[in-house]
Amino acid sequence: MKKWRFELLFSLILVLFTAYALLDTFVIPRQYETVPSVPDTAAQELREVQPSTQVQPSTQVQPSTQAQPDSGDTARRRKRGKPSRTSSQSTDTGGTSQATDTGTTSQVTNPDSTPQVTSDSGTWSDGNISVTLTQYREYDTDIYVADVTLSAPEYLKTALAGNAYGRNIKDKTSAIAADNGAILAINGDYYGARERGYVIRNGILYRDTPAGGDVLAIMNDGSFRIVDDREVTAQELLDAGAVQVLSFGPALLKNGTISVSEGQEVGKAMASNPRTAVAVLGDLHYAFIVADGRTDKSEGMSLYELAEFIRRLGAESAYNLDGGGSSTMVFKGEIVNRPTTSGNSLKERSVSDIVCISP
């Protein structure tokens, strides 16, 4: 026993340190700052609107809640490299004073090179915000696109889990959305999983250490600016009018041109995965995109495929957000996609932050 004393002691230290490091990485919450919560009025407004906007209030993350996907035959016709030639129908009703909601389904065949609509899953508008949710089927993947038109840039927001900035402060996208009265929400950049990368949210600078890559700055006029964080500091972005800065990337589209190569991936990820992205279609006109993946039903997309798809939506700029098991879209309190980490079960992952539309 005495002979092995050093080995036993050292092994114990190594195991304990590793256990602590793993807990520190994945479990122990560290709150660095509290952020001002969204005014209660916003959440109240949404609650008031909810009764008339809820399409299927009883549904949650169940297969039955999804809009019906393509048949197998249709899916096979939409193989990679063979973009369909049909388009979605816009149901923008901006300008109305009353919040409206529809749960329409349509199969619109139309011009060149725009993606195939599987279904329109609903709309929401209140005069300042107009959202149309559409499901597509491309690359053997279910893709959900929320077309958003705003009357003012301040409706495009971000929110942090628990209204706090820190590590391992996480909550589900749907829960953060509900806490912040969001009509539409997608997962953000999961800043809490990394120690680097600019974090500016709702005009507050939380982290100014560059990660060495593309960051998305949403400016105070609602425009997108995608820059390399090695070339500009977080403070400079803030001074230039950045209201939100998200650090994940890479940029998918810049000035309408695809800015990722065919083999490019996020970090060490390979090929097809669930994806989340946000794009600018015009002035105060955005697309929130979530693609399912890792399942037999929905394969997932490469970054290039995602960029190509978004380009065909007519986007000028697009930025890739955290994907994989984090990819979630919530619309009117319901999860619209099929979030999964393993591919075996549908489960919404807790994340650090969301990008949302909130009145």
Added chain:
Amino acid sequence: MSVSVLDALKSARNYLYAAIFCAFFGAVYEYFGHGVYSWFMLYAFAFPLLLGALPAILYALRDSMPRVSRKLWGAGVATLTVGALFRGVLDIYGTTNALGRVYWFAGAGLLLAAFLRARTRSDKRG
């Protein structure tokens, strides 16, 4: 064959087992990693193989390392191996933690200490 050579060969065998375990663990982890890979996870087995088994065999052919040095060396190899697996787990999840650097510094420090201790002992004997 001397006792020290037998000890070194036994040590090489243990390092080899550790390398096989790491290779297996890495393969299983990568299999469930949804295509996300990490060089650290894939090549974690190299630490016990190249820094453990190989030197042990070389020492067995010559002379065995002093006992304390051998223990320090083993601790260093173990630290680096666990550090590589830890980094692999974080890479595949897509996260980072500064604590991961502790493994590299501690592991390198232990290897250096083992080396210096062995040198000191051989100088004294010389």
